[in-house]
Every structure is written in C-alpha cells, then in structure tokens.
Amino acid sequence: MTFYSKEDSVDDYLFKIVLIGDSAVGKSNLLARFARNEFNPNSKSTIGVEFQTQKIQINGKEVKAQIWDTAGQERFRAVTSAYYRGAVGALLVYDITRRRTFDNINRWLKELHTHCDMNVVTILVGNKSDLEDGREVSMDEGKSLAEAEGLFFMETSALDSSNVNRAFQMVVKEIYNIFSRKIMMQSEAIKKNDSCWKRNGKTVALEVDVEDGRPKSALCCSS
Structure with missing residues (x-):
C-alpha cells in the first residue's frame, strides 16, 4: 500500500481515495456535499475523472484527502481505470432504490482489486437513504455484503447530508491509522x-x- 506525504512537513499527508460505483448512484453529490457542503439535484453524469482535495485534522495532524470521482458509465471504464493507481482508499457506492446498482458491487470490487492493492481501505456506501419509500436494498443486505467482503459499511444521503462526512472520515482515519502503524513498525525495526x-x-x-x-x-x- 502506497502512501504520500510532503517531505517538508511530517504533519502533512496526502491520501488518494476513489469513488466508484454505477452511474447515477450519487458519487458526485457525495463528494460535493463533503468538500463544499453542496447538493445539485440536476447534476449530470461525470465524464472521465474529476478530483478535489479536502483537509482533515487527525490527532493534531493535517491530512489531505485527494478524492477522485470516477465515471460510472461502461464506455468510460477504460479511461478511468488508470486513475485507480496509487489509491489507498475507496468509497464503493450503490443506490438503495436501485437493486441493480447493488448487484453490480462485486464487479466494482473486483475491478478495484485488479488495479489497487488488495488492502485498500474500502467502505460500502448505500446512498440515497432519504428515499426510504423507494428502497429496494435493505440495510441488512448492505451490512451482510460488507461483512462478507471485509468492508466498512454505512448508509448515506447526499441530499440531507446524513453520514456523508462520517463515511469519508472513516476511510481517511483508517488509512492514517495504518500509515501510523507502519511508521511505528519502521521505527521499532530500526531500534531492534x-x-x-x-x-x-x-x-x-x-x-x-x-x-x-x-x-x-x-x-x-x-x-
């Protein structure tokens, strides 16, 4: 697993995180809500790749999450696959009101592991939890899949912002914890x-x- 840090500051880390999942599950709005506290009900499908950087304070240190929003359409998959390289975290998103997007999770997970380290920190995100009346995928189904695949899990709503910050922060904090343990391991090995x-x-x-x-x-x- 590759981590990036600025050489001139031990308190400044940069972690690349990718948003993946079918088209129209709300990936772009999740990023917009997290990065700018915005929501666009008329947002169009992402073409290619976009990214934004968000700062998070963890244990008194500044961590920068560089979050990449990848297009979900099949015809853009060949373009976006190169952007998995170097990712240490991922939000794997489906729409709780569209079962097909949930059924495709295993395909996205396979693609993620094809292009990334198998240990990439991943959270399964059931988005659009505000649309309870249209739910096609139960929370228990999401939890069961996450448990079976060794993933974190959370349901979110980009519309009302429920759990959006928590989902991103959970991934970033886990990456940071892994990074810190590796640094400690390095220090102990040097002494030993x-x-x-x-x-x-x-x-x-x-x-x-x-x-x-x-x-x-x-x-x-x-x-």
Whole structure:
C-alpha cells in the first residue's frame, strides 16, 4: 500500500481515495456535499475523472484527502481505470432504490482489486437513504455484503447530508491509522536491528521495508 506525504512537513499527508460505483448512484453529490457542503439535484453524469482535495485534522495532524470521482458509465471504464493507481482508499457506492446498482458491487470490487492493492481501505456506501419509500436494498443486505467482503459499511444521503462526512472520515482515519502503524513498525525495526551506528567516524544507515518491517540494505554513509 502506497502512501504520500510532503517531505517538508511530517504533519502533512496526502491520501488518494476513489469513488466508484454505477452511474447515477450519487458519487458526485457525495463528494460535493463533503468538500463544499453542496447538493445539485440536476447534476449530470461525470465524464472521465474529476478530483478535489479536502483537509482533515487527525490527532493534531493535517491530512489531505485527494478524492477522485470516477465515471460510472461502461464506455468510460477504460479511461478511468488508470486513475485507480496509487489509491489507498475507496468509497464503493450503490443506490438503495436501485437493486441493480447493488448487484453490480462485486464487479466494482473486483475491478478495484485488479488495479489497487488488495488492502485498500474500502467502505460500502448505500446512498440515497432519504428515499426510504423507494428502497429496494435493505440495510441488512448492505451490512451482510460488507461483512462478507471485509468492508466498512454505512448508509448515506447526499441530499440531507446524513453520514456523508462520517463515511469519508472513516476511510481517511483508517488509512492514517495504518500509515501510523507502519511508521511505528519502521521505527521499532530500526531500534531492534541497530540499523544506524558509527563506524570509523561515519554513520551507516539501513533502509527499512515498511511493508514487513525488515531492514533491506545499506543506503549511505556520511562523515
């Protein structure tokens, strides 16, 4: 899993997150509600890819979520597939009033795992919870699918903003927690393996593989 951080500030991280799911499930309005607190009832289908960056404070550190809104139409899938690269989080969205969008979740999940790390943090989002009278997918069905696939789950409404911020923040916080654990693992591995020591007046340092915490090779020496 790849993480991005600004070299000049240890308090500033940038995580790429993708919004995926069938066309017209409300992905663009979820992003608009989260990023700008806006809702457009007449929003048109996204063509290609759009993204916005939103800042979130976690444990006193500033985290930037770069959220990509991918087109859901089949004819644009070849275009948007390249934009999965580097994503560490995903909101997998369906419309609770359209069962077909829920039935297609496994296809979207397969596509996500084809282009991303299998450990990408993913939340299954049942959108349009305000349209209870038109519901075709029960909350229990959503929870069961999420549990079976090892995903987080939440129902949202971009219209009335229910759970929108919570859904995005849940993904970002989990990514941040994983990142923090990897940094801690790196630090502990360095201490455990005495990977930085003095020899003949020079400092020798070892690079630590963040994925497994094991030192890989000597990087450099400096007087």
